[in-house]
């Protein structure tokens with residue numbers, strides 16, 4: 611479990627697929643569209659690229675199975691073309707090449723079969739973890755990653771080590787855990803972001819841009835007070851119920867953890883400063899894009915299943931999925947996971963960086 615590196619979203623286009631259950635991510639992305647366009651128009655310095663560009667390369671890291679990635683790529687391409695038009699150099703608009711990256715186990719077949727046939731770019735799939743190098747040096751002009759860097763590269767090993775003071779007994783997510791557990795998750799996030807940024811620093815051309823968007827928490831907010839964390843924390847008691855019913859072994863529960871970390875804008879900015887290769891054009895929480903907990907509970911349940919279903923299946927086996935998410939839905943409906951009105955709003959962290 612601690613060495614597990616890949617936990618893609620539910621593939622295909624069925625009832626439980628990410629394709630059918632990623633509307634929330636789509637809405638956030640659409641809300642960020644203008645910010646991304648404005649930043650590209652303002653910060654993309656086409657004339658600084660040396661040699662001049664004949665192929666403009668865009669990478670979406672953690673693209674999943676679509677359809678959100680296609681909208682995002684279209685948006686970026688339109689903004690870049692608009693920039694050429696504003697500079698009155700339309701005749702120099704380059705060809706576009708788009709790299710769709712995700713874990714090797716991602717359902718790339720669904721992604722590629724749903725790609726528009728009239729797309730105006732050359733498409734390529736790039737399998738592998740974005741915590742490693744994925745592209746040749748200085749080859750990318752825009753990197754885009756949305757709702758992906760909250761996934762850590764792995765569960766920190768101390769969390770599932772019974773002899774460690776950071777053992778997270780009986781929990782599947784760090785948010786409500788003791789400080790020692792939270793600290794190792796914080797350290798894992800720092801180390802992962804350092805790897806992510808140092809790989810991208812090599813791959814992005816000088817003057818190239820990187821835009822990141824991830825679910826997070828407001829600066830200074832304790833993890834236990836971030837409503838997003840409750841969504842995952844709530845799975846713990848449901849798995850415990852399956853342990854009590856004899857469906858799941860307790861050992862299995864004790865060795866399971868969800869490697870998702872909800873960063874603050876400050877933590878992300880610190881990582882960029884530590885790396886030193888990118889200028890921060892913008893990093894901020896977007897509280898205006900609130901997480902809507904008033905959605906029908908079934909939708910929240912399907913959404914969570916599309917995200918962590920594969921992870922649960924890998925660890926516990928497919929046979930517990932229906933039972934587990936039925937319990938989870940019941941808990942959501944009973945309001946067993948009470949969202950405390952004192953809690954700070956869940957936020958999405960937006961970053962726009964430029965390679966120095």
Ligand SMILES: C[S@@+](CC[C@H](N)C(=O)[O-])C[C@H]1O[C@@H](n2cnc3c(N)ncnc32)[C@H](O)[C@@H]1O
Nearest residue numbers: 618635672674678712713739740756757758761
């Ligand atoms: C919630 S989905 C987001 C998909 C898409 N960007 C969107 O906004 O709809 C997160 C994606 O990140 C991918 N992912 C997580 N960690 C990754 C890693 N280390 N390397 C590559 N992809 C990763 C997952 O496999 C998943 O497809």
